[in-house]
Amino acid sequence: MTLTDRILMGPGPCNPYPEAVAALGRPMLGHLDPEFIALLDETSDRLRTVFETSNALTFPVSATGSAGMEAAIVNFVGPGDTVVVGVNGVFGGRMVDVAQRTGAEAIAVEHEWGQPVDIQRMLDAHPAPAMYAMVHAETSTGVRSDVAAMGANKGDSLLLADCVTSLGGVELRVDDWNVDIAYSGTQKCLGVAPGLAPLTVSDRAIERLIPVPQSWYLDLNMIAKYVTGGGARAYHHTAPISMIMSLHAGLGALLDEGLDAARARHQAAGDAVKAGMSDLGFELFAAEGSRLAPLSSITIPDGRLGSVGEAEVRSRLLQEYGIEIGGGLGPVAGKVWRIGTMGHTARQRNVTTLLAALADILG
Ligand SMILES: *Cc1c(COP(=O)(O)O)cnc(C)c1O
Numbered sequence: 001m002t003l004t005d006r007i008l009m010g011p012g013p014c015n016p017y018p019e020a021v022a023a024l025g026r027p028m029l030g031h032l033d034p035e036f037i038a039l040l041d042e043t044s045d046r047l048r049t050v051f052e053t054s055n056a057l058t059f060p061v062s063a064t065g066s067a068g069m070e071a072a073i074v075n076f077v078g079p080g081d082t083v084v085v086g087v088n089g090v091f092g093g094r095m096v097d098v099a100q101r102t103g104a105e106a107i108a109v110e111h112e113w114g115q116p117v118d119i120q121r122m123l124d125a126h127p128a129p130a131m132y133a134m135v136h137a138e139t140s141t142g143v144r145s146d147v148a149a150m151g152a153n154k155g156d157s158l159l160l161a162d163c164v165t166s167l168g169g170v171e172l173r174v175d176d177w178n179v180d181i182a183y184s185g186t187q188k189c190l191g192v193a194p195g196l197a198p199l200t201v202s203d204r205a206i207e208r209l210i211p212v213p214q215s216w217y218l219d220l221n222m223i224a225k226y227v228t229g230g231g232a233r234a235y236h237h238t239a240p241i242s243m244i245m246s247l248h249a250g251l252g253a254l255l256d257e258g259l260d261a262a263r264a265r266h267q268a269a270g271d272a273v274k275a276g277m278s279d280l281g282f283e284l285f286a287a288e289g290s291r292l293a294p295l296s297s298i299t300i301p302d303g304r305l306g307s308v309g310e311a312e313v314r315s316r317l318l319q320e321y322g323i324e325i326g327g328g329l330g331p332v333a334g335k336v337w338r339i340g341t342m343g344h345t346a347r348q349r350n351v352t353t354l355l356a357a358l359a360d361i362l363g
Contacts, residue, residue, distance in 0.1 A: 006318075007350050010326035011139045011295060012165070013187035013194050014343035020192045020250035024242050031239045039248055040239065044227065046251035050167060050190075050259060051182060051200045053174040059227040060196040060247055061183070061218070062240050065164040068183025068197030070098055071218040072160050073133070075209055076181065079103035081130035086117035089140035090329050091162055095133050102214055104130070113331055114297070116290040117145035123153055130208075131158040136172065137165035139188070140329045142286040142297030142338065144170065151178030158205055164188055167198065168254055169266040169294040169342055180205040186243070189266060189294050191343025192250035195243040250343075267293040269341035269351055276355040277339070280362070285336050294346065298337045305362065310334060313361055321357040 008015050029036040044059045051058065061067050073095065077083050081104040085096045088111035099106040107125045111117060117134045132154050136147050147161045158180040166172050169189025174182050180202040187194035201220065213219050217237065226236040254262050270293030274284055277298050285297035300310055310327065314337070317323045328336035341351065
């Protein structure tokens with residue numbers, strides 16, 4: 001039996017909000033049509049509300065979250081610059097790679113997987129780098145790090161925060177926390193299909209834009225004229241119109257519910273996963289006090305699954321119940337499950353269904 005209407009409880013994509021799905025079917029508009037420009041402006045306004053920022057340069061980059069990461073780095077650092085990156089999972093490691101490719105010196109502050117970024121170690125690594133970079137919510141480990149503490153102590157350096165798995169699901173205050181550059185993705189807690197990377201850039205960071213960065217497509221000097229042109233919009237690339245309509249609708253659903261209510265819903269669903277999995281005899285992987293609500297990382301104790309392999313359990317969940325959960329990455333492959341409760345998925349009914357299905361499979 002094949003079920004195509006999955007319950008998506010992996011590390012992403014989540015199930016999109018019905019409003020976001022419906023908007024994908026709206027009639028096409030031209031990318032310079034005043035009606036589309038108004039919709040893009042309103043989408044950027046909604047993103048400002050969700051990022052809790054007044055940054056003028058706030059818009060969805062036309063590609064997935066990884067393009068947000070690349071845009072956030074290539075536009076600000078290059079040869080001769082130093083970037084201090086907190087690495088406590090897969091995505092911090094990717095930021096090191098992107099920074100190195102620009103010719104910048106990247107100092108990787110490595111952490112044990114499952115631990116949050118240690119802000120004192122970041123500061124000790126270099127007193128005044130061009131940029132400090134860290135992942136707010138590490139999807140590979142289910143850990144939340146203290147971006148606010150980094151922002152309070154960063155001095156004159158720029159602060160870049162990867163907010164792909166936090167935006168819309170957990171507390172995030174870009175302006176209050178002194179975050180200069182933050183990017184996200186649509187398919188995690190924002191409850192929209194994958195395809196866009198919401199990005200916000202402070203005025204301080206705009207003053208430090210590299211005039212001719214190593215990417216043409218992601219050159220913020222050029223894109224800024226298209227997204228904040230105030231009527232004098234110049235063509236840069238054809239915006240993915242339908243995806244922006246969908247993001248607009250998804251953000252509308254999120255803001256109608258209320259940011260605080262949506263965050264509380266993510267917290268309740270994440271808590272229910274952790275409690276239910278503990279009851280089933282599993283352990284929690286992420287360090288206590290830094291556990292992320294939208295992504296629960298679950299350690300599989302030796303012997304808990306009997307003779308059944310962990311991949312087989314995930315495969316049966318998918319085939320028999322239409323439920324997707326994620327396996328572990330890198331050093332925790334085969335040892336950890338990652339259970340997402342993001343966006344429209346973050347509801348008790350899905351958690352209850354998953355726990356019952358697992359209990360059934362495990363006997
Ligand atoms: C998913 C994710 C990304 C990458 O986003 P894509 O949309 O897959 O390109 C980057 N950082 C974090 C923390 C993520 O969870």
